[in-house]
Amino acid sequence: MRLENVWLRYRRRGPWVLRAAGVRVGPGEVVVVLGRNGAGKSTLLQVAAGVLRPSRGRVTGRPRHVGWVPERFPADQPFTVERYLTAMGRVAGLDPAAAGRAVDHWTSRLGLSGFRRVRLPELSKGTAQKVGLAQAVLRPPGLLVLDEPWEGLDAVTRDLVPAVIDEVAAAGGSVLVSDHRGEIGRLSGARRWTVADGTVTASAPSADPALAVVEIAVPAARVDGTVARLRADGHQILRVRPPAPVGVVAPDDAGRPPTGAVDAGVAPVARAPEATGGITGGPR
Structure with a gap:
């Protein structure tokens, strides 16, 4: 067209x-x-x-x-x-x-x-x-x-x-x-x-920037607000996982306990927490 x-x-x-x-x-x-x-x-x-x-x-x-x-x-x-x-x-x-x-x-x-x-x-x-x-x-x-x-x-x-x-x-x-x-x-x-x-x-499409993944866990009652704030700051939310049982921290996809790290040289992406209502990676 x-x-x-x-x-x-x-x-x-x-x-x-x-x-x-x-x-x-x-x-x-x-x-x-x-x-x-x-x-x-x-x-x-x-x-x-x-x-x-x-x-x-x-x-x-x-x-x-x-x-x-x-x-x-x-x-x-x-x-x-x-x-x-x-x-x-x-x-x-x-x-x-x-x-x-x-x-x-x-x-x-x-x-x-x-x-x-x-x-x-x-x-x-x-x-x-x-x-x-x-x-x-x-x-x-x-x-x-x-x-x-x-x-x-x-x-x-x-x-x-x-x-x-x-x-x-x-x-x-x-x-x-x-x-x-x-x-x-x-x-x-x-x-x-x-x-x-x-x-x-x-x-044309621009090259995708290098991204780091940050895994976080937040209280289930604060998930929506945290997601909204992260989006407002320009972060991409990849996924939101359901809350884990109280006191239980779910392992990541590789079976390891969740960890978080940010490379200060690249734009961070919030990725789903591995526990309790975590956040994951998103005039006209």
Whole structure:
């Protein structure tokens, strides 16, 4: 898919949000869209997804099946989760049986099984975002466009997003995903589009930086807060292990007691503790 000399502004004589954007994404490629808030990331993604039409220029080669996940899922709709997803599966071209199987699969995988009969306006932001992700992948998309997909999600689902992206790319789909949380480290090999002052600059994947692993153990009641602080500091959480029995420290994968070390010369990555609720390694 190509964006060819794309310009866009929201009103006549208004400022240009995109200027002469010319970029491409191929089958099986993942592109992370970066830029400060207000730079035009969301606008670029909406043009790519077909939600917005360019004021000038054109988009060519857009796949027939596009999965679009906005930053905030529009949950003010009078449907239950099950009814909404089933309808979206039918809109995507699935027959009733296939739509039902897809809904069963994704509600289970995204932890939505207990919400199937809940109406969309009654969902929390995070749960609504899961519904938004589910509807985008009910039918394997040729293009998956995700606008800040980690926002509002619980730790388990945040860890699942890269796996979903990898699966779409492995099946030959293209993926565009915006990121301002520093989650790009989860998407190894992704290309980058940087949006600044309305222009879009494409760059190849950068070499992965050297990383050190730090193993820590925290009280189970403090896991969520500790994970949030580590993410806010730019660390990658690889995994969160369940609490071990009181007084028991679980060995690591090699059977050794847990140890922790940081090489001051490299960026640390928090990795799952081996005991009591440890932490492991994670404008638009």
